[in-house]
Amino acid sequence: MNIMAQTLQDKLAILSDAARYDASCASSGTTRRDSRDGKGLGSTEGSGICHAYAPDGRCISLLKILMTNFCIYDCAYCVNRVSSNVTRARFSVDEVVSLTLEFYRRNYIEGLFLSSGVIRNPDDTMGDMVRIAKRLRTVENFRGYIHLKTIPDASPEIIAEAGLYADRLSINVELPTDRSVQAFAPEKNPVTIRAAMGNVRGLRTASKDRSHTGKRPPVFAPAGQSTQMIVGADGATDATILTRSTMLYDDYKLRRVYFSAFSPIPDSTAKLPLIKPPLMREHRLYQADWLMRFYGFDLKEITSVALDGNLDLAIDPKLAWALSNRHLFPVDVNKASREMLLRVPGFGTKTVNRILTTRRHRGLRYDDLLRLGASLKKAQAFVTCVDWTPGGLTDSAGLRARFAPPPEQLTLF
């Protein structure tokens, strides 16, 4: 392997190619910072910015790269596993720092998402990553966003330092069950991964306590921690996946659990055959995740309508729930509680807020709902208002068929 001959261009190609399987590109929810004092570069103002979109429809907000794709672990789903023959490369600290700053100055990115293969041992690898973040913050006065993917086996002291420079820390649980982690990522230990997440949670809590003198400890990873699990590489059902993600949110106070449809990698292993990435399944899982976090649904309600443990791919989980609970509908838009309005298919959180403010002044009509942003194609079967009632539509047998895409005709061969 000839690494000496690689240019910066070559390395960037290899190490961004290796990073594309990480779903997260969030750059939001950290402390507000700017560089108005003229002594630094960058700002963060609450919401993140997607600076470009690739033809896979994903936002490009951060420079998402690996420090190196050399790795001593052999995880079957990973393009960088030790037994793969992909070309290897390694960035120097200077290279990562200068790429981040030069991209940032040209307004290409919001910051850096740095991950790495595990080289030598976890502490050395994590130590190098922390050095990059520290240099960006303390020497270059960089005030943009930094996300570090932590190595679960790294020692707590190094993680504690990482959180001083990074906005977000993440540790991937990789797969939905411990058994599949053991099967496909033999060197990774699900217990260690959880212990590391617990450690980060503890450090975040501690950073919010003032001491007896009222002094604040330094801010620790203000944008919180997140994780990712691969969907479709093992046999786990959506119910299993959502149960696990609910536990992760509760136990470790995660900001986000990302789902990543298992996607073909170059030089795959016979241990894990390639599949077409289950993108619709991934999408439905995100919808279910949203219902639980912002719409007041609990896990049981979602899984109760998931036949054989999997979400309906043809219709979204909120609609699936409403179709199985038609006795609760139609709801009167002018009287129903916020909780119930949130459960109407076709009403988003913004629409519900607007309904609640506007109905204080007058009774809402069908056309009003349109102007408030509701999707009435879905909602009309489930609501009544001043001049609208769905009549028999709510209970009609053909209601599901109105929403589900027509069955695909088999192609003649």
Place this chain on the structure above:
Amino acid sequence: MHTIPLPRIGTWAAWRDAARALLAARVPPEDILWDWDGSANELFATDLPPPTTKQVIKVPADFVEMAQWVVWHKDPERFARLYALLWRLRLDKAIIADRADPDLARLRQMEKAVHRCKHKMRAFVRFRDLRTAGPRRSFAAWFEPTHHTVEPNAPFFARRFADMDWMIVTPDVTAKFTDGALTFHEGREKPDLPEDAAEALWGTYFQNIFNPARLKVNAMTSEMPKKYWKNLPEAQYIPDMIAQAEARVRTMAETAPTLEPARVARIREQLQEVAQPASWNILNAGLVACTRCPLHGPATQIVPGAGPHDAPLMIVGEQPGDQEDLAGVPFVGPAGQLFDHLAARAGLDRGAAYVTNAVKHFKFKEGAKRRLHVNPNTSEVEHCKFWLQTEVQLLKPRLILALGGTATGALTGTAAGVMKRRGTVEQTAHGPVLITLHPSALLRMPDSARPQAEADVIADLTLAARMLADMALVKAPVDATARSH
């Protein structure tokens, strides 16, 4: 008819002042002609001067918040629409909260369009390095916004790129930031900006972060509409990326798995030698933060296991007692002392063993003089099993000694019949487990029963010592060969 001239630069302040004066003078909307940047049709213009009243007018804060974005919309009707709503608000302030009011809904839509344009400008401006000499670096960009968003948006760029000079040129307005001062100038035609080598690197990144197996072109174009592509250096690669995606995925699927590189065997060997060096640290960090069951509340601290991390023997007790809870170290109270005494008589080296408890927080009720021990319940044992299992995984002991019912239950799955099972070795998922009585049980016994029980425990401990010696014998030759290499 009043003709109100509004400048291209500083539109918001001018409109606000004019609207304030017109409203104070009770000028109805139909009597006003808004002339933005000399664009009004002169046919209708009159020379009636704008009123100049400086009276304070109260309008809902939400209206001001909305209006200061709507004025930058490209729709020539924006000023008239805003004033018309203002005119209605005079009589009914509640309209501003009625999201379904058609006039307001239209303005909100315009506000949203301006916000989107603002957001896209923040996203899609691409600076080029001008490579000028001097203490500050300087950059310039050419951008074509949909609405007039340069002026309200420029402060964002000033907050972000404060340590460099920059300029955003648009056909509408040009924003310049020099030595920390922001100024606005007339719009221009597209300037010739020098080539920037960073664009090739950015293109490389853009092409490689793309996953060809997830082609979703519509998702891309809805967020990055084609009208922006001509000024985005990375967009030139998009057609080829789309065209090649399918073939790239097919190649991945059809390529047979390759043989693993030669270095893999060596790396695997090394991994065996340094099995998770930092994981004990992680375990302890996790323990300290543990809130898996309610016992963490009243207890002083968690009491982790103690002893060498390569110990062949793991001794598991029930839970920390009063003294252990205060010291943070296991087996230091009366029961621990009794155990040390019995172990010494059995010839078992307690210092060479790793000692821990099935439950790692002290459970108690407040007594009159001291805290009284309470047995942990099944749920507490079950929660704490997570830590016990981790300890077993990390330590990989050759033998585990379970003291009493709680430890036996946690390790073998049932605590029933410990008196009968004592002195026997059971094979479990954790390896061989030797069951004996807990020393605190001996402390609580009537004196008549105690000598026999002590003798039983000593017999069990002697058995443990002998088993370990046997295991060491079997293991020894292997170690010897390993060392000779």
